[in-house]
Amino acid sequence: MEIQKDLLYTMEHEWIRLKGNRAVVGVSDFAQKQLGDVVFVELPTEGTELVKENTFGVVESVKTVSDVYAPLSGRVVAVNKDLETQPDLVNSDPYGKGWMIEIEVTDSSPEDGLMNSEKYTELCQQQG
Amino acid sequence: MNKNTSSQANDSSVSVRGLVFNEPLLFEMGSPGRTAHSLPKCDVPEVELEALLPAEEIRDQIENFPELTELDVVRHFTRLSQWNFSIDTNFYPLGSCTMKYNPKINNELAALPGFAHHHPYTPEVLSQGSLQLMFELQEYLKEISGMDHVCLQPAAGAHGELAGMLMIHAYHAAKGTQRKKILLPDSAHGTNPASAALCGYSITQIPSDGRGLIDPKKLEAMMDEDTAAIMLTNPNTLGMFETDILKITEIVHKKGGLVYCDGANLNAVMGETKMGNMGIDVLHFNLHKTFSTPHGGGGPGAGPVGITNQLEPFLPVPVIEHTKGQYRLNTDRPQSIGKMKAFFGNFGILLRAYAYIRSLGPEGIKKVAQMAVLNANYIKASLTNDYHLPYSGPSLHECVFNDKHQLKNKVSTMDIAKMLIDYGFHPPTVYFPLIVKGALMIEPTETESKETIDQFIAAMKEIARRAKEDPESFHDAPSLPVVSRPDETAAARYPRLRWKPA
Numbered sequence: 001m002e003i004q005k006d007l008l009y010t011m012e013h014e015w016i017r018l019k020g021n022r023a024v025v026g027v028s029d030f031a032q033k034q035l036g037d038v039v040f041v042e043l044p045t046e047g048t049e050l051v052k053e054n055t056f057g058v059v060e061s062v063k064t065v066s067d068v069y070a071p072l073s074g075r076v077v078a079v080n081k082d083l084e085t086q087p088d089l090v091n092s093d094p095y096g097k098g099w100m101i102e103i104e105v106t107d108s109s110p111e112d113g114l115m116n117s118e119k120y121t122e123l124c125q126q127q128g
Numbered sequence: 129m130n131k132n133t134s135s136q137a138n139d140s141s142v143s144v145r146g147l148v149f150n151e152p153l154l155f156e157m158g159s160p161g162r163t164a165h166s167l168p169k170c171d172v173p174e175v176e177l178e179a180l181l182p183a184e185e186i187r188d189q190i191e192n193f194p195e196l197t198e199l200d201v202v203r204h205f206t207r208l209s210q211w212n213f214s215i216d217t218n219f220y221p222l223g224s225c226t227m228k229y230n231p232k233i234n235n236e237l238a239a240l241p242g243f244a245h246h247h248p249y250t251p252e253v254l255s256q257g258s259l260q261l262m263f264e265l266q267e268y269l270k271e272i273s274g275m276d277h278v279c280l281q282p283a284a285g286a287h288g289e290l291a292g293m294l295m296i297h298a299y300h301a302a303k304g305t306q307r308k309k310i311l312l313p314d315s316a317h318g319t320n321p322a323s324a325a326l327c328g329y330s331i332t333q334i335p336s337d338g339r340g341l342i343d344p345k346k347l348e349a350m351m352d353e354d355t356a357a358i359m360l361t362n363p364n365t366l367g368m369f370e371t372d373i374l375k376i377t378e379i380v381h382k383k384g385g386l387v388y389c390d391g392a393n394l395n396a397v398m399g400e401t402k403m404g405n406m407g408i409d410v411l412h413f414n415l416h417k418t419f420s421t422p423h424g425g426g427g428p429g430a431g432p433v434g435i436t437n438q439l440e441p442f443l444p445v446p447v448i449e450h451t452k453g454q455y456r457l458n459t460d461r462p463q464s465i466g467k468m469k470a471f472f473g474n475f476g477i478l479l480r481a482y483a484y485i486r487s488l489g490p491e492g493i494k495k496v497a498q499m500a501v502l503n504a505n506y507i508k509a510s511l512t513n514d515y516h517l518p519y520s521g522p523s524l525h526e527c528v529f530n531d532k533h534q535l536k537n538k539v540s541t542m543d544i545a546k547m548l549i550d551y552g553f554h555p556p557t558v559y560f561p562l563i564v565k566g567a568l569m570i571e572p573t574e575t576e577s578k579e580t581i582d583q584f585i586a587a588m589k590e591i592a593r594r595a596k597e598d599p600e601s602f603h604d605a606p607s608l609p610v611v612s613r614p615d616e617t618a619a620a621r622y623p624r625l626r627w628k629p630a
Contacts, residue, residue: 034565037616037617037620039617039620039621040621060620062617062620063542064559064562065318087621088621
């Protein structure tokens with residue numbers, strides 16, 4: 001299982017690549033393994049305002065349907081449209097081509113409540 | 129076509145042996161000019177179609193439309209019917225779904241011409257028998273549940289949930305203080321949050337405690353005056369009775385909230401206890417589960433909803449009333465949430481449930497719950513050495529194992545479920561409830577004999593042994609059915625929704 005060092009993570013297994021006031025969000029390698037083969041990803045439209053910890057989308061796999069949660073508050077500025085036709089990118093490349101949305105962050109301290117890779121590794125070990 | 133493979137009939141399987149025919153699609157059969165019947169000679173003047181319809185209303189010939197004889201068609205559908213897996217052919221321990229046997233007398237009564245031909249527009253005065261039957265069914269459901277009122281309209285469990293949640297919404301609206309939140313345990317059926325969301329509520333999850341139950345302390349911390357209701361299932365989806373139910377309902381009521389109980393698991397407790405005595409304000413019944421009406425092939429279902437007096441003004445219309453020896457339909461109810469279903473719900477299904485309740489009587493109803501619990505606990509006790517039991521507390525009518533032991537050999541819940549098909553059993557519910565990783569949820573129901581349950585246990589034990597000794601054999605299982613292991617991922621990712629000529 002891969003956990004990338006330069007990313008932040010949530011308890012719900014989303015990852016966040018934070019640069020200035022922009023954040024790219026996806027689900028972790030651990031999450032995609034737990035979900036199994038992803039068959040459908042529902043994402044918000046560009047311009048949607050997100051509130052931290054509220055759901056922003058749905059990931060459907062062969063086994064289950066799960067919500068994905070906004071790790072920070074802000075506005076959606078980009079959505080990975082490739083996932084509409086290739087939901088399997090979430091499985092094959094969760095940190096790369098399987099990214100989900102990009103947020104323009106409005107949180108004043110966006111890192112609050114998020115984990116670094118060491119803390120996240122511990123969480124995965126507990127749940128694994 | 130029967131393929132002979134390693135996963136063969138043995139002591140633990142329902143003896144599998146036979147001739148199962150591959151069957152092409154109707155579109156792939158036939159020959160031009162064949163027909164199933166011949167029409168008599170036309171005895172009126174013939175008119176060209178073009179003279180009757182404008183050109184744009186006339187479609188082209190359908191390409192490759194199958195032309196078949198009556199025998200072709202009869203064989204085709206009869207063979208397909210033999211591929212079916214049903215409660216009338218096999219044991220079907222699909223957890224939470226309560227696949228009990230549906231007594232044939234129910235169908236016979238529903239087919240009586242007086243009922244079957246009764247048109248829903250027949251005036252009240254000529255519909256007294258049907259109205260009486262529905263009124264009495266409501267009374268029986270009230271008696272069984274301890275609720276003050278019952279409405280039979282909803283067409284399924286989730287529809288009953290929606291009716292209940294709409295009444296809860298109307299109740300708070302009438303008080304002038306609409307609330308925004310619904311609390312739900314993380315073991316809930318997925319329809320619960322959906323029904324609440326349809327009423328405009330947001331959902332907050334209550335994490336289950338180590339017992340698999342709702343922790344009243346956690347609930348107390350989460351319950352506030354913005355919470356319209358809690359939606360719980362009792363017994364819950366682990367088959368466990370919420371032992372703190374009285375505390376739970378008290379906590380919610382104290383803050384002015386209501387308690388919705390999903391009646392999916394009523395089978396386990398009916399006749400033994402009543403939801404009305406536990407502080408439940410709204411309860412739906414799955415007649416197609418608990419009261420033996422058919423539902424394997426898509427129903428139709430029936431999801432009556434029971435409520436307490438405080439919600440009575442909001443009942444769906446029409447309400448069946450019985451005054452001065454006459455049954456009437458009252459639609460003059462200004463606070464009603466409105467109609468939930470055309471006419472009075474799925475009447476044919478209500479009739480079957482009525483027949484079931486009348487056949488069993490109070491003692492029989494109680495015995496149903498007792499036997500359902502006994503059968504599930506017999507399976508649970510018999511398989512605890514073979515499968516991991518994530519929540520080991522007392523459970524009622526179903527038991528939830530998982531694949532923790534088998535995963536060591538890379539055999540998953542899905543593999544176990546598929547392999548079970550080769551032994552002649554329908555797989556249990558898998559990967560639900562969501563709080564159990566790799567869940568295998570087994571509900572035998574009360575209608576199975578000890579012999580059948582013993583065969584199932586033997587098959588499950590054998591599968592556990594094979595998972596250790598021959599895990600490779602699972603990857604292509606099942607091998608005996610006509611369709612063995614479809615690629616579910618590809619089917620979901622790239623669905624082909626209609627057949628086209630090659």
